[in-house]
Amino acid sequence: MADKEKDSKKVSRRKFLVKGGLGTIGVVAIGAYLFRSPIRRQILGVVNSLEAPYLDNIDQPMIWFEVTSDNNILLHSPKMEMGQGTFTGIAQMAAEELSVSMNQIQVVHAASSTGNVDSFATGGSTSISGLWKPLRELSAMLRVMLLKEAALKMNVDVDQISVVDGVISGNGKTLTYSQAAEGVENWEVPDVPVLKDAKDYKYIGQPIARVDLDEKVYGDPIFGMDAEMPDMLYGAVVRPTKIGSIFVSADTKAAEHMPGVVKIVVEDDFVGVVANSMLEAEKAKDAIIVTWDSYDNLNTDAIVKMMTVGNGNSSVIQKNGDSFDDQDEIVTLEFRSPIGAHAQIEPNGVVAFVDGDSATIKISTQVVGLTRKEVAKRLDLDAEKVNVVPTYLGGGFGRRLHTPHAVQAAIMSKAVGKPVKYFFSRKEEFQHDMFRPPTHHVIKGKLNAEGYLEGLEHQFVSGDVATDSALIPNALTNFLGVDVGAIRGGFIQYTAIPNFKAECWHVELPFATSWWRSLGLLANTFAMESFMDEMALKANKNAVDFRLHQIADEPIDIRLKNVIKAAAEKSNYNEEVKDGRAMGFAASIDANTPCAQVAEVSIVDNEIIVHKVIVAMDPGLAVNPDQIRAQCEGCVIMGMSAVLYEQMFVEDGELTPTIYGPYQMALMKNAPKEIDVVLLQGKDTPGAVGEPPLGPIGAAIANAVRRLTGERLTELPLKLSKKA
Amino acid sequence: MEISLTVNGVLKTVDIADENTPLLWVVRDTLDLKGTKFGCGKAACGACTLHVDGEAVRSCSYPVKFAEGKKVTTIEGLGDRENPHPVQQAWIEEIVPQCGYCQPGFMMATAALLNKVPKPTDEDIDKNIINVCRCGTYYRMRKAIHKAAELQAEKVISESKEL
Numbered sequence: 001m002a003d004k005e006k007d008s009k010k011v012s013r014r015k016f017l018v019k020g021g022l023g024t025i026g027v028v029a030i031g032a033y034l035f036r037s038p039i040r041r042q043i044l045g046v047v048n049s050l051e052a053p054y055l056d057n058i059d060q061p062m063i064w065f066e067v068t069s070d071n072n073i074l075l076h077s078p079k080m081e082m083g084q085g086t087f088t089g090i091a092q093m094a095a096e097e098l099s100v101s102m103n104q105i106q107v108v109h110a111a112s113s114t115g116n117v118d119s120f121a122t123g124g125s126t127s128i129s130g131l132w133k134p135l136r137e138l139s140a141m142l143r144v145m146l147l148k149e150a151a152l153k154m155n156v157d158v159d160q161i162s163v164v165d166g167v168i169s170g171n172g173k174t175l176t177y178s179q180a181a182e183g184v185e186n187w188e189v190p191d192v193p194v195l196k197d198a199k200d201y202k203y204i205g206q207p208i209a210r211v212d213l214d215e216k217v218y219g220d221p222i223f224g225m226d227a228e229m230p231d232m233l234y235g236a237v238v239r240p241t242k243i244g245s246i247f248v249s250a251d252t253k254a255a256e257h258m259p260g261v262v263k264i265v266v267e268d269d270f271v272g273v274v275a276n277s278m279l280e281a282e283k284a285k286d287a288i289i290v291t292w293d294s295y296d297n298l299n300t301d302a303i304v305k306m307m308t309v310g311n312g313n314s315s316v317i318q319k320n321g322d323s324f325d326d327q328d329e330i331v332t333l334e335f336r337s338p339i340g341a342h343a344q345i346e347p348n349g350v351v352a353f354v355d356g357d358s359a360t361i362k363i364s365t366q367v368v369g370l371t372r373k374e375v376a377k378r379l380d381l382d383a384e385k386v387n388v389v390p391t392y393l394g395g396g397f398g399r400r401l402h403t404p405h406a407v408q409a410a411i412m413s414k415a416v417g418k419p420v421k422y423f424f425s426r427k428e429e430f431q432h433d434m435f436r437p438p439t440h441h442v443i444k445g446k447l448n449a450e451g452y453l454e455g456l457e458h459q460f461v462s463g464d465v466a467t468d469s470a471l472i473p474n475a476l477t478n479f480l481g482v483d484v485g486a487i488r489g490g491f492i493q494y495t496a497i498p499n500f501k502a503e504c505w506h507v508e509l510p511f512a513t514s515w516w517r518s519l520g521l522l523a524n525t526f527a528m529e530s531f532m533d534e535m536a537l538k539a540n541k542n543a544v545d546f547r548l549h550q551i552a553d554e555p556i557d558i559r560l561k562n563v564i565k566a567a568a569e570k571s572n573y574n575e576e577v578k579d580g581r582a583m584g585f586a587a588s589i590d591a592n593t594p595c596a597q598v599a600e601v602s603i604v605d606n607e608i609i610v611h612k613v614i615v616a617m618d619p620g621l622a623v624n625p626d627q628i629r630a631q632c633e634g635c636v637i638m639g640m641s642a643v644l645y646e647q648m649f650v651e652d653g654e655l656t657p658t659i660y661g662p663y664q665m666a667l668m669k670n671a672p673k674e675i676d677v678v679l680l681q682g683k684d685t686p687g688a689v690g691e692p693p694l695g696p697i698g699a700a701i702a703n704a705v706r707r708l709t710g711e712r713l714t715e716l717p718l719k720l721s722k723k724a
Numbered sequence: 725m726e727i728s729l730t731v732n733g734v735l736k737t738v739d740i741a742d743e744n745t746p747l748l749w750v751v752r753d754t755l756d757l758k759g760t761k762f763g764c765g766k767a768a769c770g771a772c773t774l775h776v777d778g779e780a781v782r783s784c785s786y787p788v789k790f791a792e793g794k795k796v797t798t799i800e801g802l803g804d805r806e807n808p809h810p811v812q813q814a815w816i817e818e819i820v821p822q823c824g825y826c827q828p829g830f831m832m833a834t835a836a837l838l839n840k841v842p843k844p845t846d847e848d849i850d851k852n853i854i855n856v857c858r859c860g861t862y863y864r865m866r867k868a869i870h871k872a873a874e875l876q877a878e879k880v881i882s883e884s885k886e887l
Binding site for chain 1: 741742745749753757758759760761762763764765766768769771798799800803804805808812815816819821822823824825826827828831846849850851853854855856857858859860861862863864865866
């Protein structure tokens, strides 16, 4: 108990900051310094794919809550809402400890001017797990502070009062939170109170409807693309179509005199045009002739050749026992995955206004802090004077971990002295995506006399994921000797096998690759779990039993076994082909969340049809089980889209295709008609949700195809080579 | 040039330099109705779907001149918080949206489908609902479309009883 108390006193009394009078009477903003996370823990958090801690801004005070005069609570979220349901989960967590009803909490994106800026990002499936402790503690502290003020005002002993839905009662009197807060100038900051016991939860654990439902169903202007500022002009930036283009020079004469053009902006690294309307800006952009220095002859074959195990640098990320020797009877399979696009439907865009020595940036971004830093640096502004105002994201998926367009819009705004809005065309989105890198995997295995693996080795190569990203310094990659994103899912999870090794190779590509939802997990799990299935077949064993037998007995292993058993049970997993359908099984661990899936597949006109997917996942405590189910459903569909249809090519130095359709994605007709999700709780805190279910889907489908046709598909996207 | 069109029941006259300007930008930037989304500009994703005389139209590739004298309905005019359209009601009941960006286009496409096919089969849905959703909400959308059909049928029955 003593230890637990000590541990919970992380919010120090003297660092708690209270501001009053933010415009309206009864408004109280509460901010706090929080949690100086040791850098080592952060590194380990990423490397071991454990849940990363919440990374705060440790230099500035942060505003978390406002108590409004109509007795509601505004919660300023440092995490962005990009569809993953974080706003709903954190509203539940805050309402629980504040003792208010769900409809008394309104979640808004924290602007960087409030100071509540996440110094990392919204990503990595860490929002709920990271905020679990600090947000509930802060909420409980605010409750205690309000109760204390109420007790003083009501002239009642604080032990004699209680609160329900933000209304405080004691000794026959009542007071709302806003009445309690009104006029208070000096707040007494308490120690962190004891948090609610799980058995008393009213909101946590409930399938509460998303808090952003109405805004999204009635078409409210909530996205970056919808943002405006008064007296705003439109910008456009000329982008090259060829890979590796370096700006040489620009002929802007024709564009200068076109209708609506206000200014042409030529910088060292880009050319932009500002006009009165978006269409005028686009037309003028097309009239600018830019000379680029680019690669002309690059094609997909060259990329595939580069991306082959043995090229580049390598690092052993996992090793146990002995390596294979020459006499061993080894099974070797090779797998490949292609370049993948984010293809989020809302294009990247921004409205920027540089006004003297300050700037306002409205943007849908996963990196508020980085956006602020980059704008401040390039325009030589004080970071404190750059207010990044985040909007809802029309899809994130890792694409919005890069926001150089904010800098470009700010430069254009400064040049014209007015706000400038600009966004990408769809072609620019496809050609200037920060792609999921292609991968190549060589997997070797050797069965023992009992038909289990005696040795297993995974060698794989990837382009940049975390390397060379603005978000994670290269020093980290150099220090660890491995790309911390590429290795997600690349580890061997069957650690009861006596001899195993995983080795990650890294090749730098001539175009940018980076974070794509779940990072290395999608391709790595496809390769590893396809191989496991092939070994089970070779050993003449049931694929589920074969896996269970080779998993060790650490806590995470037991949770993995449990999801495997749950998926097998829920699906009535069997290996017979019935009515032209077969099941395929696969499982993975990502960010400490194990997930198993069974795909029920048939083949019609040589096309792979996924009828039904069973998901069993153990994300720990489920703050909102409905939204966890929604993430599982979404990952299954996004994952099947990626493994069955999606692929970028390089032709004559250009990335292609550049439009939906030719960049084929899953549509309504392709989505499984049934997705059953089973949630297990193998630990008492929330874990990662938004990415782990992307792991198993590729291999689950491929393994079902193998059982239907006898063909082992080893390349994504999965295509049948022969008539079934 | 001036173009007159009825938008969400209100007659509007807009002054547009280029009559080939896509209807999407007139709706979003001239009329400030931001619920209709830009996704691709090539009628390939359906985020910009709205109704012209009751037909689902991909407005990013629909010149405004063709809307002269016609009735345009956007997501803002489909229903509102006080009086939701059955499709919006179903979307709320099934908790469909994730990021939400493509959802107005899907809801407009669904509302147009239900006008023609009041009780669509899965096959009808597959054939007619061909927009792109990156979050992968198709599974819930299909359930919501079936539910919307039920809600709309109930509404028709109760309205005819009132008459």
